[in-house]
Structure formats: structure tokens, C-alpha cells
Amino acid sequence: MSAIDRVNAARANNRPTSIDYITKIFGDSFFELHGDRRFGDDKAIVSGIARLNGLPVTVIGIEKGRNLNERMERNFGMAHPEGYRKALRLMKQAEKFRRPVICFVDTSGAYCGIGAEERGQGQAIAENLMEMMTLKTPILSILIGEGGSGGALALAVADEVWMLENAVYSVISPEGCASILWKDAAKTAEASECLKMTSQDLFSLGVIERIIREPKDLDSKLFDGLKNLISQTVRKKLEQPVDTLLDNRYNRFRRLGQDFVTQDDAPTDTE
Amino acid sequence: MFTPDIFNFMKPKNELEKQGEWLETHPYVPDELWVKCPSCKNMLLTSDLEDNMKVCSKCGHHFRINxxxxxxxxxxxxxxxxxxxxxxxxxxxxxxxxxxxxxxxxxxxxxxxxxxxxxxxxxxxxxxxxxxxxxxxxxxxxxxxxxxxxxxxxxxxxxxxxxxxxxxxxxxxxxxxxxxxxxxxxxxxxxxxxxxxxxxxxxxxxxxxxxxxxxxxxxxxxxxxxxxxxxxxxxxxxxxxxxxxxxxxxxxxxxxxxxxxxxxxxxxxxxxxxxxxxxxxxxxxxxxxx
CATH class of the missing domain: 3.90.226.10 (2-enoyl-CoA Hydratase; Chain A, domain 1)
Incomplete structure (x- = not known):
């Protein structure tokens, strides 16, 4: 599969959304919690508490909606600042009760609009990055579809980040990249290759820990397997001393992008 | 023809402003001696602009600096x-x-x-x-x-x-x-x-x-x-x-x-x-x- 095929698969209308994962993995134990206590309740973010094989956990997902009505209601999975603040509120709550946090990420990006800017989209994302880095409870983030830039990262500063085989994760959409760099939307496929945004690329770059293989139909086999994998992982992380957990989380990001050169070794000819 | 010389810097302010107007209607501007403020469109002496931390003395526009x-x-x-x-x-x-x-x-x-x-x-x-x-x-x-x-x-x-x-x-x-x-x-x-x-x-x-x-x-x-x-x-x-x-x-x-x-x-x-x-x-x- 080429990169653009995976981009299309990640965006496919029939792809399971966060609510599907939450329903299939946590069943009736999921209790939804609403609102950021500051402005409102952003429906692009679904969040609450649940049980995972008996263990209480906090679950946060970016929800795109499964049909047109839902998509409108969920703003196509593009969160506003209040969505990220709701997520942070629930993470702080999880820290208080030492519940692991499990995030499902699926967004083309944080919403770009007047209200989002007025209410500090940049500040909301920045605060999540900072607070998640030292949240004293395990965090696991799973990219299930699209991972669009800062809007995805705001729920993916985690101890481990996993990706579904056909999920994508990128600093910019391939369309955006093609139009900025080449002023040509037709070069989207080429841009998606260049950006190295597939699960395999990100695994090679050391940005994610695990690729979740996708069975032909994303059916119960996937969800059952995933449920056990999540359960084992967060239980193991819970046993770690908090200092170790946080040091590992810091270093997980600290080591990314150290592949630079000093000026003296820099190649002088650039072909 | 306006020729740049060192005494220009010492002329009274209104004199300089007049020259600014004059320059605006004439296409020739000596290289890098004058800068047009992108905000108020006034002509500014580069040396004045430097002395003023690259802030327009007319409208307070902050030029980008390195x-x-x-x-x-x-x-x-x-x-x-x-x-x-x-x-x-x-x-x-x-x-x-x-x-x-x-x-x-x-x-x-x-x-x-x-x-x-x-x-x-x-x-x-x-x-x-x-x-x-x-x-x-x-x-x-x-x-x-x-x-x-x-x-x-x-x-x-x-x-x-x-x-x-x-x-x-x-x-x-x-x-x-x-x-x-x-x-x-x-x-x-x-x-x-x-x-x-x-x-x-x-x-x-x-x-x-x-x-x-x-x-x-x-x-x-x-x-x-x-x-x-x-x-x-x-x-x-x-x-x-x-x-x-x-x-x-x-x-x-x-x-x-x-x-x-x-x-x-x-x-x-x-x-x-x-x-x-x-x-x-x-x-x-x-x-x-x-």
C-alpha cells in the first residue's frame, strides 16, 4: 500500500471511530463525563471513566462521528480549545485517583476558526503538552485514524504511542504540504510519501512503540486483542515508580530528533 | 536631482519630511538610504530607523529584526x-x-x-x-x-x-x-x-x-x-x-x-x-x- 492509500484508508467513512473503540473495549462500564468547567462541552472529544478487565481507567477519544449528522455534531473531529481543556481536566482527575489514561486519537487537526483563536487554541494545546509530560499516572495513546499535527499531539504525549496499521500521523496534511511547497494540490500523493506519515515510517523513526495489525474487517478480533494488550501495558506501567515513569516519558521525547550534525561535519555540496 | 550627502542628517525635521514627500512622487530612491514604513507609508531615513531600534518614528510600527x-x-x-x-x-x-x-x-x-x-x-x-x-x-x-x-x-x-x-x-x-x-x-x-x-x-x-x-x-x-x-x-x-x-x-x-x-x-x-x-x-x- 502506498502512503496515499493509507491516508485514504485512515480517512475512510466506514472506519471505526473512537466511540466504536470505546464501546467494543469498555462496553457498558464507560461513563461519559462532560465539559471543561470553563467554557463548554466540546463534542469533538468523548471522555469518561471505565473499567478495563476490572481496572478503573480514564478514557479520552477524539470523535469524528459515524454519519453525516454525527459528523456535524462532532465538528468532524476537530476540537476547540475547550475540548483540549476538557481532556486535561479528566487527565488531572485521573492523576488524582491514579487511574491510567487511555487516549484514542483521530483528527485531521485542531479546529481553525475565529472562536478557536479567541479562546486560545495554541495555549490550550501548549498546556496539554506541558502537563501531560509530568502527569503522575500512566498515559497510553493510540492513533486509530488520522493524527493531524498539534491537535493530535495534544492527546499523544504518552508513555507509549501506538498506531493502527493504516493510521497516519503527520505535522501537516499532505494537501497542505503540497499546496505550500509546490502550490499544487495534485501533488498530494507525492507529499504523503515525503512526509513519512505511515505507521511503518513512524515506527522506523522511533516515534511510536507499536503497530496494531488490522484484520480485513476491523472486527471483534481486533478489539479483543487490543483490549488485552492495553490492559497488560497499563498494568505494567502502574507498577513502575512514578519517578521512573516520568523520566522515561521525558526521555522518550527527549531523544527524538537528535540526528543533527555540527557545522563542521555538514556536507558542503548539496547536489 | 536629490543627492544624498552627510548634511541631510542635520537638516531640521520638517525639511526631511518634505523630502520624504518629494521622494514618494519620484521613483528614484538611493539604495538603502531611505525605507518606506509598510504601515504608515512615510519615508524614513535608514540611519534614523537604526537609531530608533527599527521602530518607525512616525507611527510606531515595529520592523522585523534579526x-x-x-x-x-x-x-x-x-x-x-x-x-x-x-x-x-x-x-x-x-x-x-x-x-x-x-x-x-x-x-x-x-x-x-x-x-x-x-x-x-x-x-x-x-x-x-x-x-x-x-x-x-x-x-x-x-x-x-x-x-x-x-x-x-x-x-x-x-x-x-x-x-x-x-x-x-x-x-x-x-x-x-x-x-x-x-x-x-x-x-x-x-x-x-x-x-x-x-x-x-x-x-x-x-x-x-x-x-x-x-x-x-x-x-x-x-x-x-x-x-x-x-x-x-x-x-x-x-x-x-x-x-x-x-x-x-x-x-x-x-x-x-x-x-x-x-x-x-x-x-x-x-x-x-x-x-x-x-x-x-x-x-x-x-x-x-x-
Missing amino acids: ARYRINITVDDGTFEEMDSELTSKNILDFPDYSQKLQKAKISSCENESVICGTAEIDRSRTVICVMDSSFMMGSMGTVTGEKITRAFEYATENSLPVIVFAVSGGARMQEGILSLMQMAKTSGAVKRHSDKGLLYITVLTDPTTGGVTASFAMEGDIILSEPKALIGFAGPRVIEQTIRQKLPKDFQTAEFVLEKGFIDAVVSRKDMKKTLSELLKLHEKEGNR
Whole structure:
């Protein structure tokens, strides 16, 4: 599969959304919690508490909606600042009760609009990055579809980040990249290759820990397997001393992008 | 024909203004002697502009300045000691044309990356200072930008120093793909560790501060200042207009707008910046150190 095929698969209308994962993995134990206590309740973010094989956990997902009505209601999975603040509120709550946090990420990006800017989209994302880095409870983030830039990262500063085989994760959409760099939307496929945004690329770059293989139909086999994998992982992380957990989380990001050169070794000819 | 000569600088002000008008109606402008203010369209003498920290004397428009100039007007003479100046990006993802772009940026900006970091004194208060440079790929955040800022914060944490960051950025550097995005998390982690040690972090947002830099360290200061009229936002205005398919209100995303919405602490003009930073630093010094 080429990169653009995976981009299309990640965006496919029939792809399971966060609510599907939450329903299939946590069943009736999921209790939804609403609102950021500051402005409102952003429906692009679904969040609450649940049980995972008996263990209480906090679950946060970016929800795109499964049909047109839902998509409108969920703003196509593009969160506003209040969505990220709701997520942070629930993470702080999880820290208080030492519940692991499990995030499902699926967004083309944080919403770009007047209200989002007025209410500090940049500040909301920045605060999540900072607070998640030292949240004293395990965090696991799973990219299930699209991972669009800062809007995805705001729920993916985690101890481990996993990706579904056909999920994508990128600093910019391939369309955006093609139009900025080449002023040509037709070069989207080429841009998606260049950006190295597939699960395999990100695994090679050391940005994610695990690729979740996708069975032909994303059916119960996937969800059952995933449920056990999540359960084992967060239980193991819970046993770690908090200092170790946080040091590992810091270093997980600290080591990314150290592949630079000093000026003296820099190649002088650039072909 | 107007010929530039040294006595022009000594002529009374109204005389100069007249010449400004004259020049506006005549196409010939001696190279780099005059600059037209993009805001009020007045003609300004380059030397006057330099003396005025590149702020228009007519309307107060703050011209964009490079990082070295910024350091010169902000810190005590001779106190800046640069760190990690030799670090430079390579084309990690083999992104088309990126190597050439990097090379061009290095030549045009005379810098190795989009940020310069080091230690300095401001009115004898020691601080770590990171200054971004818009002439290097529009201050975009690549892996080395993130690495240098992270190292600067780690140094400050280790040595119990405050940090001042002058931000200017078009956002993450897409030619470094996901690894540039990861710098947002990496720098935020370093800021948090510095903050948890009870140390002061001041950010100064300058024109423009957008994208991944706004959504990470630029918005994480204990105190956030901005230069007047700077563009500050997450998404750029063009992207928003394309998304919502309408024109944005005037003054949307200016420093003054963001101040009114509650996301920055104060708008400070360039000529007051050093004094303001100095006072803020001194307010946070332990009494014994004063």
C-alpha cells in the first residue's frame, strides 16, 4: 500500500471511530463525563471513566462521528480549545485517583476558526503538552485514524504511542504540504510519501512503540486483542515508580530528533 | 536631482519630511538610504530607523529584526555567550529540495538554525536567552531548533537561571515531518522541568508567532509579553479564512487582540523591552542576590 492509500484508508467513512473503540473495549462500564468547567462541552472529544478487565481507567477519544449528522455534531473531529481543556481536566482527575489514561486519537487537526483563536487554541494545546509530560499516572495513546499535527499531539504525549496499521500521523496534511511547497494540490500523493506519515515510517523513526495489525474487517478480533494488550501495558506501567515513569516519558521525547550534525561535519555540496 | 550627502542628517525635521514627500512622487530612491514604513507609508531615513531600534518614528510600527540585532539591543554589551551555535539540521527524511533550502537559509541569515541560544546579563541580571530568527526559514521549528531550546532550558534548570525566549515563527518545519512536531512535546517537557524547579520563564512574542511554536513553548511562559501589533495565533489568517470561508475582522490575532482575550500579560514596545525584562528578572531574584 502506498502512503496515499493509507491516508485514504485512515480517512475512510466506514472506519471505526473512537466511540466504536470505546464501546467494543469498555462496553457498558464507560461513563461519559462532560465539559471543561470553563467554557463548554466540546463534542469533538468523548471522555469518561471505565473499567478495563476490572481496572478503573480514564478514557479520552477524539470523535469524528459515524454519519453525516454525527459528523456535524462532532465538528468532524476537530476540537476547540475547550475540548483540549476538557481532556486535561479528566487527565488531572485521573492523576488524582491514579487511574491510567487511555487516549484514542483521530483528527485531521485542531479546529481553525475565529472562536478557536479567541479562546486560545495554541495555549490550550501548549498546556496539554506541558502537563501531560509530568502527569503522575500512566498515559497510553493510540492513533486509530488520522493524527493531524498539534491537535493530535495534544492527546499523544504518552508513555507509549501506538498506531493502527493504516493510521497516519503527520505535522501537516499532505494537501497542505503540497499546496505550500509546490502550490499544487495534485501533488498530494507525492507529499504523503515525503512526509513519512505511515505507521511503518513512524515506527522506523522511533516515534511510536507499536503497530496494531488490522484484520480485513476491523472486527471483534481486533478489539479483543487490543483490549488485552492495553490492559497488560497499563498494568505494567502502574507498577513502575512514578519517578521512573516520568523520566522515561521525558526521555522518550527527549531523544527524538537528535540526528543533527555540527557545522563542521555538514556536507558542503548539496547536489 | 536629490543627492544624498552627510548634511541631510542635520537638516531640521520638517525639511526631511518634505523630502520624504518629494521622494514618494519620484521613483528614484538611493539604495538603502531611505525605507518606506509598510504601515504608515512615510519615508524614513535608514540611519534614523537604526537609531530608533527599527521602530518607525512616525507611527510606531515595529520592523522585523534579526536575532543578533535583538540580542544587541536587549542584553548588556559583551555579556552574550552563545551555546550550541554549531548545531545544524540535516535532511533527515530526504525531503525534496530541503538540503538546498537549508543551505540558502544559512547563507541569507548568516545563522546555522532558526534560533540562537546562550547566556547573557540584562542590567547585570544573569539569564538564559533564546532568540528566534525569522530570516531563517521564517523561524520554522526543526529538530535542531527544538534541540537547542531544550538544551537551553536544561542548562537553566541545572544552573537555576531564568529563561527569556523571543519567539518568531511560522510554525513547525514540514520538511522534517513528524520529528519537527515532536519538538513541541520535547521543548514543553523541558519548560515543565524548569518551571517545576520554581524558575522564571518569560516569553516575548514578536511578529509573527504562529503554529507549533504558539502551541508549545511560546505560550508556556510564566509571563508572556508581546511587541505591539505582532501577529499571534495558532492557525495563520489565510488558513482560517479558507476554513470558514469568510474574511477575518480587522486586528484579529494582533497582540492587542490576544491581550484583550486574556492570553498574554502585556504589550511592550521595543524601546521599553530591556527595562521591562530587567525589572521582571529582578522581581524574581532571591533577596541575597540583589
